[in-house]
Amino acid sequence: MRRLIGAAVVAALVAGTAACGGSSGGAASGGSTDSFTLAAITPPSSFAIGAMASSGPEDPYYQAVYDRLLSVGTDGQPQADLATEWAVGDNGMSLDLTLREGVTFTDGAAFDAAAVKANLEKAKAAKGEAGSALGAVQSVKVVDPTHVSLKLNRPDPGLTAALARSSGYMASPQALDSADLATQPVGSGPYVLDSKQSTAGSVYVYTRNEDYWDKEAFPYDTLTIRFLEDMSATVNGLRSGQIDATATQTSDLVAAAEQADLNVETFFGGGLDGMYLWDRDGKLAPALKDVRVRQAINYATNRDAILESVKGGLGTVTSQVFPEGSLGYDEALDDAYPYDLDKAKQLMAEAGYADGFSITLPDFSPVYPDEQAAMTELLKSINITVEYKPTTGDQVVGSIMGGQWPLNYFTLTTSSPYELIGLTMTDQSPFNPFKNSDPELAKLIDAAYAATGDAQDDALQEVNKYVVDQAWFAPWDAVESAAITADGIDVTPVPGVSVPPLSAYQPAS
């Protein structure tokens, strides 16, 4: 259930080379439904259950061959897929699923409760990202062939979202333990991978699964997903008709696509962009212990200007942690910290830092020069001086988690408020590097986890309001993604999911 594009920070930092692309998605060629070619910014990691990478650019590779238990609807909420119904029970300590009947895997094996059990246990055991998202699942019980019940060790409101992502992929139980599964997937999905026509690490060709249960949702007979890392090549491919669609979070590619008269559909991609103020206990930068200093940083942030100059306008400014449309979103919080330099300076003075202080931050300038410049400037406006320490891409996340930086610019992409809470707000959270624990916040979080139905929204709003008031973060904007398609292809993106699902691409009506 976790799907973070924080990983994108890593990838981008490490890979100067890949810095200009960010794509994956699909579209159809000029209304014909014969074939459809998507460009993706990365090749698939592995088709093995539990090893499949966090959702994002690799989704289409997997969605072509695997069905998930649930999928994400255009409203951003889980919807039926292989599981037709689901219910949280036992005070949030169990999740009961009703399974679709008559579905078979392409090797002939039947999809049933035993297959679900096998897949979920496999994913959990693999200890990958998909497995981590199943952390709350204690056991899987086969009720009957079409019903399974997941026993949880704690309430996990994010579990359904996880089952709509990489944790929910279902492979044939017969192939589950084969080492070949990593490169030769056997699922029940709309397409079958044609290994003969595919080139590992480069071009993946899929042909229609004639027995698929929902063929109408996938109008194209052949699907090709092409790994293309270069932006110019992608645009040229789209222009020359060799590529039908792609998805990206790179504003440059969006600009280029717009300049090239391609269809561009932007949507909320699920990421929270801005400054993450980790050192709330003041271990590295004592000043940050003072909530007024953290608030001052928020007031000193000119979000509109940053979005325009740094993000090229791609995104929605926000000062709260949950995005619009999500549970826990509170419209009022968007204006919690209007740009007010005087107020910021006043708060700094009250906290005893009128003359500011200095901090050491990781140098992200190789990948995020504009972001870093904006951050430097805004910190300087309240007399906080920054010294940057060189760092390499693959050390970034480790150093953040290891508590090396009092704060830094970051983008964390999550699929639900619960995921963000789990990642950043509890004393167990990996992105709570100094293990700040605030009893008040802990209480609110427990309440949010325990809540069901409409009460969830209220409880999450409380959490939201608290961390905004306490200025745990200084968010800039909710990240926007874009789906780019050639003429004749429509796309209906899902908000909060950075890459539109495969079924989102349809011939233009």
Added chain:
Amino acid sequence: MSLPTDPTTAATLGHAIDPEVRRAGLVKRLVRIPTAVVALVWLVVVVAAAVLAPLLTSQSPTASDILDALAPRGPGHPLGTDGVGRDVWAQLIYGARTSLVGALIVVIVSLVVGLPAGLIAGYFRGRFDGISTWIASLLMAQPAIIILLVVLTQVGRNTALAMFVFGFVIAPGVFRLVRASVIAVREELFVDAARVSGLTDPRLIRRHILPVVVAPTVIQMSQIFGIAIVVQAGLEFLGLGSANQASWGGMLNDAFQAIYTAPRLLVWPALAIILTVTACALLGNALRDALGGAPAARRRRRRKELSDTGSVTVSTSPDVADDVALQIDSLVVSYPGAAGDREVVHGVSLAIRRGEVLGLVGESGSGKSQTAFSVLGLLPGAASMSADRIQFHGEDLTTLSGAAMNRLRGRRIGYIPQEPMSNLDPSFRVGSQLVDPMRHHLGLSRKDARAEALRLLERVGIRDPERVFDAYPHQISGGMAQRVLIAGAVSCNPELLIADEPTTALDVTVQAEVLDLIRELQAEREMAVLLVTHNFGVVADICDTVAVMRDGRIVEVASADDLFSDPQDAYTRMLLESSVEGAPARKPLPVIGATR
């Protein structure tokens, strides 16, 4: 991205450049080459723009103003702005800084690494040479970009570092060039002489080796400078350059994103790169020309040789006697020089009768070889020649077309060159070099030509014709090679044989045998022979008639007997008297106080 590491040019450079021209004022020479001036001016402009960037624009090259994106040219933005509102002009001149600094890093690193290593390896040879040469070939086998990829991804994007590493990658090119130049000059006698003079190694390197290495290295540096700019642009294009500074490669990359809406953005960085690199290449070429003596007049008119004789006039001289094989009237040969044409043969006239051996004698520079080549139509391309007449058995060679002349050469006029080894094509077997002309001129079948060639080889005194026929030139001795060349010259039964110092490069014992051979063949076939030589012994041995040449003119023509017994011209007399042959031997040294 090509690396200038080709050892061939490296080796030739070492030789081609005459260090003495440094004295003549390199700058003065350069300024005389128009392309060099243009290139220098452009480079100075680029350097000045880079250095004075803050004075030339008040804009920051990296500050973007999204509201002012893709602004047209206008006040404040002399070249407009790019897709995110950065000032193009500022990017261009600050980008020049990045490019020039990067290229400079490459030049310095490659020089610091390659020059000393090349000097030491070339001068001292031995183990260091072996190891460093191996390391160089190891580095040269690495695709530069892969090295850069591996290194840069370990340490992060950084243009300066990339260029630093690239300096190492390209250093073997410098190393090889320096080493080749050093080895070439190391064999020069003046280095031996300096060593015998007691110079220490460091002093010898500084005084005699380094000056020779400087010129080719400077040329190579200008090329490396250009290549570094291209490579740097490529790296920036790949996204491996520092992101927080303006660069031409980065501009190109950005421009491609806007290629459909603002193609003009492509123009500036592309022009900057192309022009600057072109300037570097042109400067390199100009330096080479200036240092090596420009081959400016080279091949000015290749076809001029025989077809264009300018002063062909209807012969006014008396008719040629029947038994005259070759008659030359008023032959003039000149070469273009810095101060107008330089005449080396001034109106030479000669006649050779059938069966006569005419010796054309003179010291170096007298024009005797030029005269011989004029008859063959084989003067170097730059030479121009005219004559009232060069009549060969009734045909005036000055009026013949190239093709008609080709039918005569080899068929009716044979030629024996001076240096046997350099006159056989090293890549072809001796046999084929004999067979080809016979098949061409006489229309012999392959088999017949081979039989004839073997017969000829035997005739010129080669004991094992079959082996020599199948041998490559490097497998036979000089004397044998000269016999092969003689066989080639007479293979089509020519009526006239032109021999240019045919024995000068040979040992005396071989010389005697070769002269015997020429004499026999001449008698056997009643050939007329024009024999060019400086050796009066050779003349006395073989010639019927002698023409003495001095400074492009014939000073005396006489029968061999008359010439030696009663030379008429003072110069001839002086030459004859200079000979140490037959002079009294030196007296033995008295033994001082010896009681032995």
Added chain:
Amino acid sequence: MFTFLLRRIASGVALVFVTATVTFFLTAMTGSDPARRILGPTATLDEVAAKQAELGLDQSVLQRYLDWLGGVLHGDLSTSWFTNEPVTTLVWAALPITLSLVVSAIVLTAVISVVLGVVSAVRGGWLDNAVQVLSIVGFAIPSFLVGLLLSVVFAVQLGILPAIGYTPFSVDPVGWLTSITLPAVALTVGAVATVSTQTRGSMIEVLGQDYVRTLRSRGLPTRSILLKHALRNAAPASLTVLSLQFIALISGAVVIEKVFGLNGIGQLATSAASQGDVPLILGVVLLVVTLVVLVNLLADLLLGWLNPKVRIA
């Protein structure tokens, strides 16, 4: 000739070995944490530790090196950390693309350079000047610039040739040809500049040799002297430069593959390097250096064949 060959092979093997070793330790020495990168930022420390053990990163560098080397000797280049495909599979999939590109470019370069070099050396005059100007400009234009312009003009605007992608020869020979035409031409421009200059230079040098004059004195046709004798003697120098160009072309291919969306060795190298996919980096380096060694060997053989002194010895 035989011992010469043996020595070249031995030296080639040593070269591959040293390069692979240096690369291995270079990639191993930096404090990178591939497990973390593979698992993503949210993985727990236990998960990271488990992954490290799975990748063998808990062993000493020397042990890893020996394991890797042992695998290489058995033809096993290990598995890519990020795509879980065997490195051999990835590398073999990418190789035909890059080889198609580089070999076509080399052939094009050789043909064009010989024609330009010979004509320019023999004819002289304006033609010579034109060729020299072209060489300098070809040298000065970055190949990716040529590639992108070609792509924009011929693929996007005119739509004659594909802008991206590669069609295997076995699938569709015509498609193969069209898919590599633009990138190969883009690569060729710079190489032609270098090789034709060299050919011109060595032709001029050979034409000034004594034996050429002697051949002319034999009344042989000019064409035979030029094409048979002069070209043959000028060939070694050009061939040497051409073999060096091969290395340069592989470098060029890295950039050009990006421009044309070709997932060849270059693309593999960039993505492997950017992700820190050590087994893949090592595989690519091993393959490329082996390729270079083979090409150098081939060039040596050709040079030996062209040079009777070597051939006979």
Added chain:
Amino acid sequence: MTETPLLEVDDLVVEYDVRGFRRSPVRVLHGIALDVRRGETLGLVGESGSGKSTLGRAVLGLAPVTEGEIRFEGRAISGLGKRERRALSSDIQVVFQDPYTSLNPAMTVGDILAEPLAVGGVAKGEARQRVKDLLDAVHLPTDAAQRLPREFSGGQRQRVAIARALCREPKLIVCDEPVSALDLSTQARVLDLFVEIQERTGVAYLFVSHDLAVVRHIAHRVAVMYRGEIVELGDGDTVTSTPEHPYTQKLLLASPVPDPDAQATRRARRLEAASSGAGGAR
């Protein structure tokens, strides 16, 4: 009292390594023995490949000594270290064959001549005077010091090379074919210069040449080399006019005389000798 020869060569063997796997070295000199006395010219005659130049280079320390010994003034000088070898430079000097490559084209004649003087520790002012004297000694104009070698003819360049050899007032000059690249008229004059200098300074020459006539002109004694060995050594007149060894005879008969009649005779004698089975050296 017996005079110690200036230079003694004992059983000298020189071998060169041949590139390649397990190639045995090539032996160029096979046990040469000779001596040169003070003020004497020893002519060394041979055809190409006879090893005569190698012998000269070995004396100069430019060729490796494999076996045997070279002694100068009774002291072994083969296998000396670089420093000791350099010290010898004031005693042993050289004049090479090719006056075009034996002078550094980038240096003025003055610099070329001053260089050995500087090595010998002569002060600048004194050096300038010495250069003048040297130019005078080889009959070159004083203003030659400011000019570059390329401004001179071959003969003049060879005079510069001789002047350079004389700089340090050596006791022995190795002359490696010093006149064979020169024109006939120049050749004679340069030879005369050699003789003149020797008579004035008492320097000894090891004079290498392929030309019997040249050697006869200048050498007190002559050694004839053939394939790395000395086949005949003796008084100059004898060796060059009535040689004993068949090879020397063959050499003599092969050298053409600049007189048609005399040459006809010599040719006839040579052909006769060849047909009588003396055998060819081909």
